[in-house]
Amino acid sequence: MTFPPLRLNTKVYLTLLISALLVIAMLAFSYIRISQISGSLERLNELNRKLQSFVTLGTQIEELKRHTLNYTLVGDAASADAAETIYIEMQTQLTLPLGGEMEPFQPIIDALNRHLQSYHGDFRGMLRERPIQTRLRDTLRSDAASVEEEIERLRTRERNAKTDSAYLRILTLLLRTEKGAFRYFETLDRSHAESARQAIAETFKILEALQSGKAGGHKVDVAALKKQLEAYRQTTTRVLQHFRAYLMLDVVMAGEAHEMLHYARKLREAATERSDRVTRSLHDLTRLLRTTMLLGAVTLMAVMLLSSWLIIRIFVTPLREMTRTFDALTEGSEDVQISDYVLDDDIGRLTRAARSFEEKNVQTRHLLEKTEALAQHLEERVDEEVRKQREQEQVLIQQSKLAAMGEMISAIAHQWRQPLNAIALYLQDLVSAERGGELTREYLKESVSMTMEQINHMSRTIDDFRHFFKPTSEDEAFDIEDAVEESLQLFSAQLKNNEIAVNLDTVPEADTTITGNSNHLRQVILNLLSNAIDAIKERKERQPGKYLGQISLQIEAMPDRFRITVEDNGAGIEPGAVEHVFEPYFTTKEQGKGSGIGLYMSRTILQNYFGATLNLIPLEEGVRAEVLMPRSHTRKGKRNDDAS
């Protein structure tokens, strides 16, 4: 399977999107199918509802027929009401809008409705005619009664046996007429109607006989009776014919009813057939839905499996592979199995990164090897350098010591110059006194005493120097003030010779004791004083006569440290030189006057032995050297104190 070079998240989204689309498609398909089935069910329900109403149509028509016939034959008003009610129900039912599945039935329903209307029209005719028929029958009876009354009147007026017999015969015939008519209504046997007609005809004959006197006796005026009998005859005929037509109307209605039943049957058959079809299609749809759901479920599972497979294949497996690879690479492996994933996507980039990682691992190993080698070499170099540094430091210390010694020798020289001159003068004076004879014992004694005093002075000076650099390497508590004063004492001759005023500002009430090697501090103070003296001397050389050299020493005790400042008003220091003054072998002094290691060593000593700092601050006139010394300090390490 090949994919275009897409980002990993794009692939994930794409896979999920496709899966989601497939699921949505399946759900949509199922939804449509379910909607179809639901619609079909609704249609079927509607169809069944209408079908039920159509099924009952046949029964309704039969009921309608029964009530109509009952009214037709018996004249039962309740039956007429019932028929009218059924008609209205049927008409309402048949004029309801159909729609949908029932549309094809419209022609049948229309035909049924047409025949129902015809039937109903005929029935209304029946409703009109039935009272007429009743009225005609009533008229028949009343006409017969009129005839009877007239006969009775005639009998009362002229009675004799023969006319009475004729009248009786007429009454009998009238009875036969009425009986014939009503039997006809009941049996539809035309012989009864014929019998009625014949009876009337016979009655007319008797009347003729009575009128002509042939009946016996005298002539009777039967004009009125004939007129009444004629009316009776016409009524009889009319009621019989009306009844015939009435029956024919019934036949017409029977025909309409037959048609209604036919269409009701067709409607029911068609509706049943349609219902069966809808039911079948519903079953088909249900089956289809089941199949669809099954297929959908299988498809869904397949899709999910495919998606999972794809996700595993595309993302999880490569990522797991990558994780394993990177774990191995992180462990520093150089021969891990990296997959041959070639696509230019995130995993492809990860794969390339893994390969690169592997290469880097190889390179790293090589570098580490090199680094180890270098480290080994560097350590050696460092040791070498440290050794060299120490050696250099030793040299420097040595040099500084030599310089200090030079300073001391110079100081001794300055200290001794005066006593030596005095001794020389005392010796020359002795010579002169001997020559002048003035040399007496006393004189000699005095001179020797004076000389010895000078020698003792010199001897004390030596003690001072020797004491100044006493051979001790042990740390001990000493007073800073003492160390400063002793250093100052060492330079007293030079200060005096160079007319340099010294201000020593101490803090007598404060404890200025500190623990350490006092020689080291003395060496520093010595250097600082030596530099100050040299600076003053240099300035004096540039400004002879007008200038008074001055050195101020100040010891300050602060809560956590001491500050020792040595300030001179000498030649000062060039601004550009300040940053170099602590470099070894840097000097601003004339050639042969400075070694260039004094300040370097002073700072080194202060840092290493006292944790102190030394700063040189150029002033408008001269320089201020400032030492900040913590009250307590742990030495970096006890070094071999070569000061001894």
Added chain:
Amino acid sequence: MQEGRRAFLKQSAAAVSAFAFPAILHARNKYPTIRVLGTHVTLQEPLRERAQKELGINIEFYPGGSAEVLMKAITNPANFDLYEQWSNSTRLLWSSGAIQPIDVQRLAYWKEINALPKTGHITPEARPGAGDVPNKILYIQSDGSLGPTPTDRISFMPYVHNVDSFGYNSAIIPRGIPYETESWGWLLDEKHHGRVALVNEPTIGLFDAALAVRAAGLLTFKDIGNLTRTEIDALFEILIDYKRKGHFRGVWNSVPHSVELMARGEVSIESMFSPAVASLNGMGVPCIYAAPKEGYRAWYGVMSLSSAAEGERKDAAYAYMNWWLSGWPGAFIARQGYYISNPERSRPLMEPEEWDYWYEGKPAEHALRGTDGRVSVQPGEVRAGGSYIRRFSNIAVWNTVMPNFEYALDHWNRFVRTQPSGVRL
């Protein structure tokens, strides 16, 4: 509901006593008005309009079914001035006193009326047919009865008439040969099972059925125009048996109904009236009006005068009767396939081709139009049964009210009500 019906009955009774017809709503003018009670065959609006225009009288038509109009006429003669229907209703009307004699002297074209209604024969050689031949009920005899002896008083004015048979759809039933193979027996042919209909009129349909049964060789009748009770029993035993077996689709009550049945394919053969054939052909249904070898069932249209008509109304009624025989109405109804009793009066008002087709039975020279203006006869078409003479020379029976009418009516009623076996309601 009951009150509604009672109100209706009350209203109806009132209407019967006054008019027995729905109230006429349109305005009347000063001219005399006649009320004509009849069927749709002759109560056609173009005729009414034309007659009103030419006669200057008001004419109101009250069309209805044959039984309905007969009943109305019998019930109260004051409800109408003229009655138009078939000759088989004449006895009923006359005996009930609903109509009065017509004075032939007042009929302008009486002498032009041909021999058929006067003698019962269109030609001396023609067989008269069974049943109520019109001449038997035309003349009012001296004793007040109706009979064939010519008198100056007649029960009806003979005017429109025709012969009927059955129609069949030639797309389904192969075309037969008139007077040779076409037979009433086809109505009972098993091949047409379930697709047969009869006209629901006992005085008409009964004879169609009787002719069919006889033609099928199932029964013979002593006099088909006057069936005995035994014959009626036997006839309806067969008919009801056929109906139970589902042979008959049903009966029809009106010409449109008969058209609808065949047009919708529900029947392929049925009793038929002439306008239905024209209508079906116009709809593209190849309906053939058969000329049965056994002869036609004939009918005569009668126009009778109400016994209550008198004075101005009576004069107007005579005027209307005379107008009917004046030519134009005869030409008009000829185009619908009907004949007039004095055809020569109408002949000049018809195209020769029309005359040749409708009366002479010749092929149509060109397309002929009906009264509705549409072509009803295609060129070359020949009228089924041939000429007027030939058709009326082959009459099997006339529409008749038999002495056993009520007995037959009862049987007919049962026949109509019979449902096919096994049919659920």
